[in-house]
Amino acid sequence: MKSTTPPNITRHIRQLIAKVVPGGKADYLTIHPEADAVVNECFPNVAAKIARAGGRMLCGWQIWEWPHVMVEAEFHAVWVSPEGQQVDITPKPHGEATILFVPDARRTYSGVVIDNVRLPVRDDLLVRHFIKASEAIVQVMNRGERAAQYGHISVPAHEIEPLMMAQGFLGQSISSGLRDHDPCLCGRGSKYKRCHGPGFEALFSK
Ligand SMILES: [Zn+2]
Structure with a gap:
Protein backbone atom coordinates (compact mmCIF):
# COMPACT_ATOMS: atom_id res chain seq x y z
CA MET A 1 0.00 0.00 0.00
CA ASP A 104 -13.94 14.55 17.05
CA ALA A 105 -15.29 16.06 20.27
CA ARG A 106 -17.83 13.24 20.70
CA ARG A 107 -15.18 10.60 21.23
CA THR A 108 -12.62 9.70 23.89
CA TYR A 109 -10.28 6.73 23.98
CA SER A 110 -11.86 3.77 25.78
CA GLY A 111 -9.49 0.96 24.80
CA VAL A 112 -12.02 -0.51 22.36
CA VAL A 113 -10.72 -0.94 18.81
CA ILE A 114 -12.35 1.46 16.36
CA ASP A 115 -11.83 0.37 12.77
CA ASN A 116 -10.71 2.76 10.06
CA VAL A 117 -13.41 4.21 7.81
CA ARG A 118 -12.55 3.69 4.14
CA LEU A 119 -14.01 5.10 0.93
CA PRO A 120 -13.04 3.97 -2.58
CA VAL A 121 -12.10 6.78 -4.96
CA ARG A 122 -12.79 4.74 -8.09
CA ASP A 123 -15.51 2.28 -9.00
CA ASP A 124 -13.62 -1.01 -9.14
CA LEU A 125 -14.35 -4.45 -7.68
CA LEU A 126 -10.70 -4.93 -6.66
CA VAL A 127 -10.83 -1.78 -4.51
CA ARG A 128 -14.24 -2.65 -3.01
CA HIS A 129 -12.95 -6.14 -2.19
CA PHE A 130 -9.74 -4.76 -0.67
CA ILE A 131 -11.86 -2.61 1.66
CA LYS A 132 -14.11 -5.59 2.54
CA ALA A 133 -11.04 -7.73 3.32
CA SER A 134 -9.60 -4.99 5.56
CA GLU A 135 -12.90 -4.63 7.44
CA ALA A 136 -13.33 -8.41 7.81
CA ILE A 137 -9.83 -8.76 9.30
CA VAL A 138 -10.57 -6.17 12.00
CA GLN A 139 -13.92 -7.88 12.74
CA VAL A 140 -12.26 -11.29 13.15
CA MET A 141 -9.52 -9.82 15.36
CA ASN A 142 -12.21 -8.36 17.65
CA ARG A 143 -14.76 -11.17 17.61
CA GLY A 144 -16.25 -12.15 20.99
CA GLU A 145 -13.87 -11.97 23.94
CA ARG A 146 -10.96 -10.90 21.71
CA ALA A 147 -12.43 -7.38 21.79
CA ALA A 148 -11.27 -7.04 25.40
CA GLN A 149 -7.66 -8.09 24.67
CA TYR A 150 -4.90 -5.62 23.95
CA GLY A 151 -1.57 -6.06 22.23
CA HIS A 152 -0.94 -9.56 20.85
CA ILE A 153 -4.29 -11.20 20.05
CA SER A 154 -4.41 -14.92 19.34
CA VAL A 155 -6.78 -15.74 16.47
CA PRO A 156 -7.31 -19.24 15.00
CA ALA A 157 -5.44 -19.51 11.70
CA HIS A 158 -8.46 -20.82 9.78
CA GLU A 159 -10.37 -17.64 10.61
CA ILE A 160 -7.73 -15.07 9.78
CA GLU A 161 -5.41 -16.58 7.14
CA PRO A 162 -7.84 -16.69 4.19
CA LEU A 163 -8.65 -13.00 4.81
CA MET A 164 -5.00 -12.00 5.11
CA MET A 165 -4.22 -13.87 1.87
CA ALA A 166 -7.13 -12.18 0.10
CA GLN A 167 -6.06 -8.74 1.34
CA GLY A 168 -2.48 -9.39 0.19
CA PHE A 169 -3.64 -10.65 -3.22
CA LEU A 170 -5.90 -7.62 -3.71
CA GLY A 171 -3.30 -5.14 -2.49
CA GLN A 172 -0.78 -6.60 -4.92
CA SER A 173 -3.31 -6.55 -7.78
CA ILE A 174 -4.13 -2.88 -7.17
CA SER A 175 -0.47 -1.90 -6.70
CA SER A 176 0.29 -3.60 -10.04
CA GLY A 177 -2.22 -1.28 -11.70
CA LEU A 178 -4.81 -3.98 -12.44
CA ARG A 179 -8.52 -3.16 -12.77
CA ASP A 180 -11.39 -5.62 -12.28
CA HIS A 181 -11.76 -6.18 -16.04
CA ASP A 182 -8.05 -7.02 -16.45
CA PRO A 183 -6.77 -10.62 -16.37
CA CYS A 184 -6.62 -11.81 -12.75
CA LEU A 185 -3.29 -11.54 -10.93
CA CYS A 186 -3.17 -15.34 -10.53
CA GLY A 187 -2.36 -15.75 -14.23
CA ARG A 188 -5.15 -18.16 -15.22
CA GLY A 189 -6.25 -15.71 -17.86
CA SER A 190 -9.83 -14.72 -16.95
CA LYS A 191 -10.91 -11.36 -15.61
CA TYR A 192 -10.73 -10.90 -11.84
CA LYS A 193 -14.52 -10.57 -11.63
CA ARG A 194 -14.85 -14.08 -13.15
CA CYS A 195 -11.77 -15.66 -11.54
CA HIS A 196 -10.81 -14.91 -7.90
CA GLY A 197 -13.60 -12.34 -7.48
CA PRO A 198 -16.60 -14.61 -6.73
CA GLY A 199 -14.63 -16.75 -4.24
CA PHE A 200 -13.49 -13.66 -2.35
CA GLU A 201 -17.03 -12.24 -2.39
CA ALA A 202 -18.25 -15.46 -0.70
CA LEU A 203 -15.39 -15.32 1.81
CA PHE A 204 -16.21 -11.74 2.86
CA SER A 205 -19.93 -12.58 3.20
CA LYS A 206 -19.31 -15.31 5.81
ZN1 LIG B 1 -7.60 -15.51 -10.30
Whole structure:
Protein backbone atom coordinates (compact mmCIF):
# COMPACT_ATOMS: atom_id res chain seq x y z
CA MET A 1 0.00 0.00 0.00
CA LYS A 2 1.10 3.53 -0.77
CA SER A 3 -1.01 5.49 1.71
CA THR A 4 0.22 8.87 2.86
CA THR A 5 -1.01 12.26 4.06
CA PRO A 6 -3.14 13.73 1.25
CA PRO A 7 -1.53 16.89 -0.19
CA ASN A 8 -4.96 18.44 -0.91
CA ILE A 9 -8.47 18.15 0.51
CA THR A 10 -10.22 16.57 -2.47
CA ARG A 11 -13.93 15.87 -3.01
CA HIS A 12 -13.49 12.29 -1.74
CA ILE A 13 -11.71 13.51 1.36
CA ARG A 14 -14.53 15.96 2.08
CA GLN A 15 -16.99 13.03 1.74
CA LEU A 16 -14.90 10.97 4.17
CA ILE A 17 -14.73 13.82 6.72
CA ALA A 18 -18.50 14.31 6.50
CA LYS A 19 -18.92 10.58 7.20
CA VAL A 20 -16.68 10.40 10.31
CA VAL A 21 -17.48 13.83 11.84
CA PRO A 22 -20.54 15.51 10.34
CA GLY A 23 -19.67 19.21 10.08
CA GLY A 24 -16.07 18.45 11.04
CA LYS A 25 -13.09 20.46 9.87
CA ALA A 26 -9.70 19.06 8.91
CA ASP A 27 -6.39 20.80 9.59
CA TYR A 28 -2.81 19.96 8.77
CA LEU A 29 -0.74 19.41 11.93
CA THR A 30 3.04 19.14 12.11
CA ILE A 31 4.44 15.89 13.51
CA HIS A 32 6.98 16.28 16.32
CA PRO A 33 7.75 12.68 17.32
CA GLU A 34 8.58 12.22 21.01
CA ALA A 35 11.86 10.39 21.63
CA ASP A 36 10.14 7.37 23.22
CA ALA A 37 6.95 7.43 21.14
CA VAL A 38 6.01 4.28 19.22
CA VAL A 39 4.50 4.07 15.71
CA ASN A 40 0.74 3.31 15.81
CA GLU A 41 0.54 3.74 19.61
CA CYS A 42 -0.86 7.26 19.76
CA PHE A 43 -2.95 6.75 22.93
CA PRO A 44 -0.13 5.53 25.24
CA ASN A 45 2.23 8.05 23.58
CA VAL A 46 -0.06 10.98 24.39
CA ALA A 47 -0.79 9.69 27.92
CA ALA A 48 2.98 9.53 28.64
CA LYS A 49 3.48 13.04 27.26
CA ILE A 50 0.69 14.42 29.48
CA ALA A 51 2.30 12.77 32.53
CA ARG A 52 5.59 14.58 31.73
CA ALA A 53 4.45 17.93 30.37
CA GLY A 54 0.77 18.47 31.17
CA GLY A 55 -1.71 19.37 28.48
CA ARG A 56 -4.49 17.04 27.32
CA MET A 57 -5.47 14.40 24.77
CA LEU A 58 -7.54 15.29 21.71
CA CYS A 59 -9.14 12.39 19.82
CA GLY A 60 -10.16 12.53 16.20
CA TRP A 61 -9.37 11.06 12.82
CA GLN A 62 -6.16 11.05 10.84
CA ILE A 63 -6.85 11.10 7.11
CA TRP A 64 -4.84 8.90 4.75
CA GLU A 65 -4.93 8.71 0.97
CA TRP A 66 -3.90 5.88 -1.33
CA PRO A 67 -3.84 7.96 -4.53
CA HIS A 68 -6.45 6.87 -7.13
CA VAL A 69 -7.49 3.94 -4.90
CA MET A 70 -9.07 4.97 -1.59
CA VAL A 71 -9.17 7.45 1.27
CA GLU A 72 -9.14 6.27 4.87
CA ALA A 73 -9.80 7.79 8.30
CA GLU A 74 -7.94 6.29 11.28
CA PHE A 75 -9.05 6.96 14.87
CA HIS A 76 -6.15 8.90 16.36
CA ALA A 77 -5.06 11.05 19.31
CA VAL A 78 -2.86 14.13 19.33
CA TRP A 79 -1.41 16.09 22.23
CA VAL A 80 -2.70 19.56 23.10
CA SER A 81 -0.01 21.58 24.87
CA PRO A 82 -0.82 23.66 28.00
CA GLU A 83 -0.75 26.66 25.61
CA GLY A 84 -3.44 25.04 23.47
CA GLN A 85 -1.35 23.99 20.45
CA GLN A 86 -2.28 20.69 18.74
CA VAL A 87 0.77 18.51 18.09
CA ASP A 88 1.05 14.98 16.72
CA ILE A 89 3.79 13.31 18.79
CA THR A 90 3.44 9.83 17.21
CA PRO A 91 6.00 8.93 14.49
CA LYS A 92 4.60 7.68 11.16
CA PRO A 93 5.57 4.46 9.37
CA HIS A 94 6.81 6.27 6.25
CA GLY A 95 8.17 9.38 7.91
CA GLU A 96 5.42 11.82 6.94
CA ALA A 97 6.06 15.35 8.27
CA THR A 98 2.40 16.41 8.60
CA ILE A 99 -0.97 14.79 9.19
CA LEU A 100 -4.43 15.85 8.11
CA PHE A 101 -6.52 15.67 11.30
CA VAL A 102 -10.23 16.06 12.08
CA PRO A 103 -10.97 16.58 15.80
CA ASP A 104 -13.94 14.55 17.05
CA ALA A 105 -15.29 16.06 20.27
CA ARG A 106 -17.83 13.24 20.70
CA ARG A 107 -15.18 10.60 21.23
CA THR A 108 -12.62 9.70 23.89
CA TYR A 109 -10.28 6.73 23.98
CA SER A 110 -11.86 3.77 25.78
CA GLY A 111 -9.49 0.96 24.80
CA VAL A 112 -12.02 -0.51 22.36
CA VAL A 113 -10.72 -0.94 18.81
CA ILE A 114 -12.35 1.46 16.36
CA ASP A 115 -11.83 0.37 12.77
CA ASN A 116 -10.71 2.76 10.06
CA VAL A 117 -13.41 4.21 7.81
CA ARG A 118 -12.55 3.69 4.14
CA LEU A 119 -14.01 5.10 0.93
CA PRO A 120 -13.04 3.97 -2.58
CA VAL A 121 -12.10 6.78 -4.96
CA ARG A 122 -12.79 4.74 -8.09
CA ASP A 123 -15.51 2.28 -9.00
CA ASP A 124 -13.62 -1.01 -9.14
CA LEU A 125 -14.35 -4.45 -7.68
CA LEU A 126 -10.70 -4.93 -6.66
CA VAL A 127 -10.83 -1.78 -4.51
CA ARG A 128 -14.24 -2.65 -3.01
CA HIS A 129 -12.95 -6.14 -2.19
CA PHE A 130 -9.74 -4.76 -0.67
CA ILE A 131 -11.86 -2.61 1.66
CA LYS A 132 -14.11 -5.59 2.54
CA ALA A 133 -11.04 -7.73 3.32
CA SER A 134 -9.60 -4.99 5.56
CA GLU A 135 -12.90 -4.63 7.44
CA ALA A 136 -13.33 -8.41 7.81
CA ILE A 137 -9.83 -8.76 9.30
CA VAL A 138 -10.57 -6.17 12.00
CA GLN A 139 -13.92 -7.88 12.74
CA VAL A 140 -12.26 -11.29 13.15
CA MET A 141 -9.52 -9.82 15.36
CA ASN A 142 -12.21 -8.36 17.65
CA ARG A 143 -14.76 -11.17 17.61
CA GLY A 144 -16.25 -12.15 20.99
CA GLU A 145 -13.87 -11.97 23.94
CA ARG A 146 -10.96 -10.90 21.71
CA ALA A 147 -12.43 -7.38 21.79
CA ALA A 148 -11.27 -7.04 25.40
CA GLN A 149 -7.66 -8.09 24.67
CA TYR A 150 -4.90 -5.62 23.95
CA GLY A 151 -1.57 -6.06 22.23
CA HIS A 152 -0.94 -9.56 20.85
CA ILE A 153 -4.29 -11.20 20.05
CA SER A 154 -4.41 -14.92 19.34
CA VAL A 155 -6.78 -15.74 16.47
CA PRO A 156 -7.31 -19.24 15.00
CA ALA A 157 -5.44 -19.51 11.70
CA HIS A 158 -8.46 -20.82 9.78
CA GLU A 159 -10.37 -17.64 10.61
CA ILE A 160 -7.73 -15.07 9.78
CA GLU A 161 -5.41 -16.58 7.14
CA PRO A 162 -7.84 -16.69 4.19
CA LEU A 163 -8.65 -13.00 4.81
CA MET A 164 -5.00 -12.00 5.11
CA MET A 165 -4.22 -13.87 1.87
CA ALA A 166 -7.13 -12.18 0.10
CA GLN A 167 -6.06 -8.74 1.34
CA GLY A 168 -2.48 -9.39 0.19
CA PHE A 169 -3.64 -10.65 -3.22
CA LEU A 170 -5.90 -7.62 -3.71
CA GLY A 171 -3.30 -5.14 -2.49
CA GLN A 172 -0.78 -6.60 -4.92
CA SER A 173 -3.31 -6.55 -7.78
CA ILE A 174 -4.13 -2.88 -7.17
CA SER A 175 -0.47 -1.90 -6.70
CA SER A 176 0.29 -3.60 -10.04
CA GLY A 177 -2.22 -1.28 -11.70
CA LEU A 178 -4.81 -3.98 -12.44
CA ARG A 179 -8.52 -3.16 -12.77
CA ASP A 180 -11.39 -5.62 -12.28
CA HIS A 181 -11.76 -6.18 -16.04
CA ASP A 182 -8.05 -7.02 -16.45
CA PRO A 183 -6.77 -10.62 -16.37
CA CYS A 184 -6.62 -11.81 -12.75
CA LEU A 185 -3.29 -11.54 -10.93
CA CYS A 186 -3.17 -15.34 -10.53
CA GLY A 187 -2.36 -15.75 -14.23
CA ARG A 188 -5.15 -18.16 -15.22
CA GLY A 189 -6.25 -15.71 -17.86
CA SER A 190 -9.83 -14.72 -16.95
CA LYS A 191 -10.91 -11.36 -15.61
CA TYR A 192 -10.73 -10.90 -11.84
CA LYS A 193 -14.52 -10.57 -11.63
CA ARG A 194 -14.85 -14.08 -13.15
CA CYS A 195 -11.77 -15.66 -11.54
CA HIS A 196 -10.81 -14.91 -7.90
CA GLY A 197 -13.60 -12.34 -7.48
CA PRO A 198 -16.60 -14.61 -6.73
CA GLY A 199 -14.63 -16.75 -4.24
CA PHE A 200 -13.49 -13.66 -2.35
CA GLU A 201 -17.03 -12.24 -2.39
CA ALA A 202 -18.25 -15.46 -0.70
CA LEU A 203 -15.39 -15.32 1.81
CA PHE A 204 -16.21 -11.74 2.86
CA SER A 205 -19.93 -12.58 3.20
CA LYS A 206 -19.31 -15.31 5.81
ZN1 LIG B 1 -7.60 -15.51 -10.30
